Amino acid sequence: MDEWRIADAKNKFSELFNNALIGRIQVVHRRDGDVVIISKNEYERLIGQKKTFKQYILSPPYEIDHLNDMRDKSPMRSVDL
DSSP: OEEEEHHHHHHTHHHHHHHHHTTOOEEEEETTEEEEEOOHHHHHHHHOOOOOHHHHHHSOSSOOTHHHHHSOOSOOOOOOO
C-alpha cells in the first residue's frame, strides 16, 4: 500500500495511476479525509455480481433436494367437495 499527500499525488499522478493499475492500493491523504484508489478490476472483485431478487429467491444457500425424501408418500385421503 502506497500513501501520498494530496500535493504529491497531483504531481505524480501518472505514477499513482500506474501503481493502482498493477494492483497496488493507493491512499491519498488530505486535511479533511483520506481516499483509497484501486483499479477497476479490484473494485469489481470487491463488489462482486449482485443478484436480482429472482436469482436470490431461486438460489437458496442450502440444499432443498432432501425435502422430497421427507414428504409422506402415502395416498391422499379422500375429500368430499
